[in-house]
Amino acid sequence: MSRLLPVASAAQARRYARDLIRRYPALFRATIFLHVAAAVAGLAGPRLLGDLVQGVHDGVPMSSLDRLALTIAGFVLIQAVLIRFAHLASARLGERVLARLREEFVTRVLALPLSRVEAAGSGDLLTRATRDVDALSKCVRFAVPETLIAVITLCLVVGALMLVSPVFAVPLLIGVPIMTAGTRWYLRHAPAGYLRQNAAYSDVTEGLTETVESARTVEALGRQRQRIDRTDIDLRRSWRAERFTLHLRTVWWPVIEISYVMPMVLTLLAGGWLYLHDRVTLGALTAAVIYVQQLVDPLDRLVGWLDELEVGAAALARLLGVTADPVPATDEVSRPRDDRIEVRDVRFAYEPGREVLHGIDLVLEPGERLAVVGVSGAGKSTLGRLLAGVHRPTSGDVTVGGVPLADLPPDRLRAEVALVTQEHHVFIGTLRDNLAMVRPNAQEGEIRAALTAVQALAWVDALPDGLDTLVGTGGYLLSPAQAQQVALARLVIADPHTLVLDEATAMLDPRAARDLERSLAAVVSGRTVVAIAHRLFSAHDADRVAVMADGRIVELGSHDELVAAGGAYARLWNSWQGGATKKARPEGAPFP
Structure with a gap:
């Protein structure tokens, strides 16, 4: 099970939000001023x-009444203009804050140690980068400015009501306790209710998707009734969950409406009595009744955006939590004294108590060439990730030049060790950008040399626009083998002193893989190479072979030594040779 990234505390989220707003003091002050001015202009009308x-x-006299009417119209016009510019200012502030937050989030994510990302898993990070950012976006764009407007308007309207007569503020005291009690009851039950509703809806979606995708299997096995029953159960569960949240709303909203109406009714009754007694x-x-009526709209905004503010606060805490674990600063980490990698009494577990x-x-x-071999599940790929600094050992040390690999910042780590696996990604953009991303200042000659090294230059030159061809989603679709060659070419351009190849040529057919590995041999000359592969011809020309079984290195030595020893490696070699008669390694095929 992956260990989720941490979540920032409420205090940290509030502090960050304040600091973020303070970065735009002029725009923030202008926004507040415009909203206050608009609210004040609106108070003149009643x-x-x-x-x-x-x-x-x-x-x-009628002339005086006409002047009053024109003055009212003037204030309404002024308020409309001020509201327009206030909303524009709020939108600009929200967009700038959101843009800064997104930029900082991306920077924080890219600064995370690979071991931390691997431990958390991609799902948690992806959810924060998409759903949480979207939730915060809605909060910053709409909930925050609308709430700000509502609070300012409420304060000014209550102040204006007090100026008319403090007596008219007394009915408000009746509505506040009702609204407070109803809202607290709703917030106590709503979060769990909406979580159940979303989970139930997810079950419905998952069940329907599974039924559609496996329709042929369902039909072949005659399981239609079982799938229909499953869907009915999921729909009933979803209906019950939605009925509960609907119940919450049908209770809460009438309570809120009562808290609006009662002060207005009491103001009319009390005001009428005071007027009849010449008080x-x-x-x-008239002004007091209109002011009380004006309280309804800002209160509606506050109540309506309350949930959105809570969602936004939670999203902000999750985004800030990405770097709750400190990342070592570049100037605080010693530089490796040499390229020697040492693994000392290393133990590793993906889950506590279950060492692999x-x-x-x-x-x-x-400069050593090491081949790591073994059956599936022996721990080869895990060891490769430890050697590449992706994982941090549970105990023991993996160091390069005396410095722990996992403590190195990502940019320095990749200058020391590079990992290429079966997994690869083609980014949206030109092929040139995809190749040069590891070293943006790489010249075209270097890029073409890297493509030549991985046997890819021919098909690249055959593309419609060569290196400037758009690839990735919506562009030219690269085959899995071509995408893997692009990944390997990136490695050549990155030029680290140690390469960890975790079955990096597995997506290619055996002949193409051997051709590619022959080309790479010239490129990796003089570098430390760790090749994790199931094709044992890679081990034949390695300086040493490490044989893994059950998470341990059970044999270590040259190919000839291990074959002569007649142990685990000899059995693997003999078995592989017997199954590869027609795919024998060409004479002199180089490592890796």
């Missing part, structure tokens, strides 16, 4: 409307 009503009641004017009562490597000791001298 007060002036109250004066207009009072003027009609008192028989004020307040008709204009003041046991007490490995190995020394790789600069």
Whole structure:
């Protein structure tokens, strides 16, 4: 089971959010000012409307009433203009904050040690890079500015209501406890309810997808009824989960509506009584009722975006958690004194208590060629990842020039050791960009030489635009063998002193693999090479062969020594030779 990346604390998330906003002080202040100005302009209307009503009641001349009406219209126009620019400022601030956060997230991810990424697994990191970023995007673009507007408007409206008469603020005290109690009840039950709803929906989707993809098998085995029953069960579970969350909303929203309506009703009743007893004017009562009505919209915004703010806060904590484990700084890590790699009493476990490597000791001298062989599951690939610094040993040390590999920053680590596996990726862009990404300043001559080394130059020159051909999703589709050759060419351009080849030619047919390995032999000359392969002709010309079984190195020596010893390697060699009669290794085929 993978160990998920950590999650930042709420305090860390709040501190980061404050620091992020402080990077744009001018834009933040302008946004706040525009929202405050728009809210203030909106407050003038109810007060002036109250004066207009009072003027009609008192028989004020029509010219004065006309001026009041024009003034009200002017404030409405000013408020509309200010709201437009306030929303634009909020959008600009949100986009800049989001862009900075995305850039920093990518930087943090790329700075993670490979061992940390491998331990967490790709699923957790991918979820944070996609779903959490999307959730935070919605929060930054909409929830934060809308909530900000709502809070500012609430404060100003309550202040304006107090200026009309403090008595009119008393009914608000009735609605606040009702809203608080209802919201707390909803938030106590909603998270678990929505998690169950999403999980149930996922079960429905998974079941339907599985049924469709295996339709032929279902039909052949006559399991249609079983799949229908499975779908019915999933749908019932999803229906129950959705009914629960619907129940929460049908309880919560009426409570919120009551908390809106009651203050307004009480304001009308109390204000009417005060007016009848000549305690307040008709204009003041009109303004107070409109102000109370104005409280509904910002309260709706606060309630409506409450869930989104919580989702955004959780997403921010997960994004910040990517680097909760410190990454060694470049100037804090010693430089390797030489290219010698040492493995001392190394043990490794993917899960606690379940070791897959046991007490490995190995020394790789600069320029040595080591072949690692063994049956599937013996631990070859795990050892290769330890030698490449992808995994950190559970105990023991893997060092290059006396410095632990896993402590090296990614850029320095890849200058020391490079790992090429059966897995490969073609990025969207030109073939030239795909090749030069390991060393952006590589010249075309170096790129073409690398392609020549891996037997790929011929098909590259045959592409529509040669090195400038667009590849990856939406571009020219490379075959698995061509993609693997691109990965190997990157390795040639990167020029590390140690290469770990974990069955790097497995995607090629045996003849093409032998041709490729013959070409690579000239390129890797003088470098330390660790070849992990099931084709034993790679072991024949190695300086030493390490035979692995059950997570241990059971034999170590040259090909001839191990064959003469008649042990595990000899049995593997004889078995492979017997099954490869028609695919015999050409005479003089070089390592790897």
